[in-house]
Amino acid sequence: xxxxxxxxxxxxxxxxxxxxxxxxxxxxxxxxxxxxxxxxxxxxxxxxxxxxxxxxxxxxxxxxxxxxxxxxxxxxxxxxxxxxxxxxxxxxxxxxxxxxxxxxxxxxxxxxxxxxxxxxxxxxxxxxxxxxxxxxxxxxxxxxxxxxxxxxxxxxxxxxxxxxxxxxxxxxxxxxxxxxxxxxxxxxxxxxxxxxxxxxxxxxxxxxxxxxxxxxxxxxxxxxxxxxxxxxxxxxxxxxxxxxxxxxxxxxxxxxxxxxxxxxxxxxxxxxxxxxxxxxxxxxxxxxxxxxxxxxxxxxxxxxxxxxxxxxxxxxxxxxxxxxxxxxxxxxxxxxxxxxxxxxxxxxxxxxxxxxxxxxxxxxxxxxxxxxxxxxxx
Numbered sequence: 001x002x003x004x005x006x007x008x009x010x011x012x013x014x015x016x017x018x019x020x021x022x023x024x025x026x027x028x029x030x031x032x033x034x035x036x037x038x039x040x041x042x043x044x045x046x047x048x049x050x051x052x053x054x055x056x057x058x059x060x061x062x063x064x065x066x067x068x069x070x071x072x073x074x075x076x077x078x079x080x081x082x083x084x085x086x087x088x089x090x091x092x093x094x095x096x097x098x099x100x101x102x103x104x105x106x107x108x109x110x111x112x113x114x115x116x117x118x119x120x121x122x123x124x125x126x127x128x129x130x131x132x133x134x135x136x137x138x139x140x141x142x143x144x145x146x147x148x149x150x151x152x153x154x155x156x157x158x159x160x161x162x163x164x165x166x167x168x169x170x171x172x173x174x175x176x177x178x179x180x181x182x183x184x185x186x187x188x189x190x191x192x193x194x195x196x197x198x199x200x201x202x203x204x205x206x207x208x209x210x211x212x213x214x215x216x217x218x219x220x221x222x223x224x225x226x227x228x229x230x231x232x233x234x235x236x237x238x239x240x241x242x243x244x245x246x247x248x249x250x251x252x253x254x255x256x257x258x259x260x261x262x263x264x265x266x267x268x269x270x271x272x273x274x275x276x277x278x279x280x281x282x283x284x285x286x287x288x289x290x291x292x293x294x295x296x297x298x299x300x301x302x303x304x305x306x307x308x309x310x311x312x313x314x315x316x317x318x319x320x321x322x323x324x325x326x327x328x329x330x331x332x333x334x335x336x337x338x339x340x341x342x343x344x345x346x347x348x349x350x351x352x353x354x355x356x357x358x359x360x361x362x363x364x365x366x367x368x369x370x371x372x373x374x375x376x377x378x
Contacts, residue, residue, distance in 0.1 A: 021145050021162035028165065039068045040130035044147060046076045046140040047183075048099050050225060051300025054081045055307045056179035057135040058088045059192035063184040064133075065090035074129070076143070083281045084304065087199045095124075099139045121146055134159055135183045136172065153186050174320040174342050178327045194328035197307040203286040208273050212249045215292035215376050218310075220301040221261050222254040226350025228318045228357050229297050233261050237268050239295070239365040243372055244270040251275055253287055253301065293375055295368065298324055306331055311375050313368065317359035318344040318352065332371050336362045 043064050047057030054077045064073050072092050075085050079096035086094055097120055101113045125148030132149030134140040141159020144152050156167035168186060172179065184192035209216070221236055223229035244250050250269050252262045256277030265272050279287060288294055288305040294312045296302035302314045306326040314326050316335035320342040325333030335342075338359045344350045352359075 017142060018161050021160060025162040040071050042072045042129045043068070044074050044076065044129040044132040044149060045135060046133065046143050047135040048076070048078060048097060048137060048140050051081055051084070052303035053136065054084060055196070055300070055303040057183045058196040058307065059180040060133060060135050060183040060187055061088055061090035062193050062196055063187035063190065066190065067188045084197065087197045087285070089198050103139065124148065133186050134163070135186065172323060172346060175322055178323060180327055194306060195309045200289055200308060203289055204283050205286040205290060206275055206279055206283050208275060209251060209287060209290065212273070215248050216251065216290065217243055217248045217372065218251050218253055218287055218291040218294045220253050220294070220296035220299065222258050223297045223299050228350040228352045228360070229299065231297060231315050231360050231363065233264055235363070235365045236261060237265055239368045240265060241268045242369045246373070249273065251287065253279060253284060293372055295372060302326065313371050313375065315363060315368065317357060317363070318342055318350045332375065334363060334367060334371060335359065
C-alpha cells in the first residue's frame with residue numbers, strides 16, 4: 001500500500017510540475033545565459049538514494065574534477081551518507097537533502113516538511129550554480145530542474161519532461177553500462193575510477209580488529225533493498241567456516257538485525273569477530289578498508305568496500321552484475337544464470353515473484369570459497 005501510494009504521489013507530482021518546467025525551459029531558451037563561455041566555476045551533483053547509489057555517484061565528482069580541476073564541486077545526498085561524501089577528495093562540499101521527508105507516507109501530508117524542502121530549494125537557487133547534474137532519478141531531476149543553475153544535465157528518461165537543458169540519451173538497464181560509468185558519462189567520456197573514496201588516512205578502526213592475524217575476511221550478509229538479495233544462512237556458515245579453517249580471520253559486519261546470523265556462526269567459525277550493530281559508518285569504512293577481502297551481498301557495503309580500494313566478492317541473485325556489480329576488475333561478482341533473471345527492475349525492492357529465490361539458493365558456497373581463496377592468494 002505504501003509503495004503504491006508513493007508511486008501515485010510521484011506521478012501526480014510529475015504531472016503537476018511538467019507545465020512549470022516547460023515554462024522555465026522556454027524562458028531560459030529565450031532570455032537565459034546558459035551558453036556561457038569558459039569553464040564552470042561551480043558544479044552541483046545530485047544523487048538522492050541508498051548508500052550504494054551515492055557511492056557509485058561519486059564517480060561523477062571525480063569526472064567533474066578531472067575535466068574542470070578549478071571548479072567548486074558540491075555533492076547533494078541524504079544526510080546519513082555525509083561521512084561517505086566527505087571522504088571523496090573530488091568533492092569540495094556536501095549538501096544534505098533527504099527526499100524521504102516528503103516522499104514517504106504519511107510524512108508527505110505534513111506542510112512543515114514541504115516548507116523545509118521549499119526553503120532548501122530557495123537556498124539552492126540563490127547560489128546560481130554554473131552547472132547542475134542529476135545523476136539518477138525523478139526527484140534528483142526535479143531538484144536540478146528547480147536549482148536555478150545556468151546549465152542542467154541528466155538522462156532524459158530518468159526525470160520529468162523539460163528538466164534539463166542538456167538531456168542525455170541512455171538509461172539504467174540490465175546488461176547496460178555500470179552505475180558508476182553512467183554517472184561519470186554526464187561529465188566526461190572517460191572511464192570512471194573505481195576507488196572514489198580516498199580520504200582514508202584517519203579512518204577509525206573497530207577495536208576488535210586491532211592486532212588480528214591475517215588474512216582478514218569481512219563478511220556482510222544484509223540487504224536493505226529487498227530480501228531476495230540475501231544468501232542463505234547455511235551457505236554463509238559453510239563458506240566462512242571453511243575460510244576460517246584455512247587460517248583466515250573472519251569479521252561479520254551489519255546492522256543489529258544481522259546478529260542472528262552472527263550468533264549462528266559463533267558455533268562453527270573459529271575466532272569469529274562479531275561487529276554487527278557495533279559500527280558507525282566511519283568505523284564500518286575502517287573495517288572494510290583494512291580487509292584483505294570483503295564478501296557481501298549486492299548492497300551498500302559491497303559498493304563502499306570497492307570504492308575504498310578493497311577487493312570484493314559480491315553475491316548477486318536478482319540484480320545484474322554488469323550494472324550493479326563491483327565493476328572493478330580486481331573484484332568479482334558471482335551469480336547463477338536463471339531464465340527469469342536478472343529480474344530487478346528499479347521500481348520496487350528486490351523480491352522474487354516465484355517466492356523461492358533459487359538464484360541465491362543455488363549459488364554454491366564452494367564456488368564462493370574457491371573465488372575467495374584465489375583472490376587471497378594474489
